[in-house]
Amino acid sequence: MPDSKTTTDTSTLSPELKAELANIIAPYRNERGALITALQKVQERLGYLPEPAIAQVAQAMKLSESEVYGVATFYNFFRLKPVGKYLVSVCRGTACHVRGGPRLLEHIKKNLGIGEGQTTADLKYSLETVACVGACALAPNITINNETFGKMTTKKATDIFGEER
Ligand code: FES
Structure with a gap:
């Protein structure tokens, strides 16, 4: 990571x-x-x-x-709460949306046990959605601390984040 x-x-x-x-x-x-x-x-x-x-x-x-x-x-770039060690951003752009972005987001929410805009209690992960990250050919995408992970699947998400919390 x-x-x-x-x-x-x-x-x-x-x-x-x-x-x-x-x-x-x-x-x-x-x-x-x-x-x-x-x-x-x-x-x-x-x-x-x-x-x-x-x-x-x-x-x-x-x-x-x-x-x-x-x-x-x-301004949504300001944060009033602590950000986790890993900031997980799920792309909500059109290409990612039509290729399963919403399902992926729901899955990651369960993996991490938090909703959008929230941070895990151990301050390890924060979750947000973002506009197109510019890698539409690899949709659906997420980024973790600005590194893009393309062609994401729910299985890959579980591999990265673990099972439901
Ligand atoms: S819509 Fe997700 S990378 Fe472009």
């Missing part, structure tokens, strides 16, 4: 992590229009946007937390 992502536990931010985030946010503090970029940088560092980080961004950029939450929830 491809290299894992790291997700930092930030239920509370350590002073060191707060200082690190302050440095990350600093170049954008006086530019209201740079909120998206600041959030992207924070998410790159933490793997997602935990509540204390949202609060820190809001304070640094002199915005309300609800304004920052509004932006973070509007």
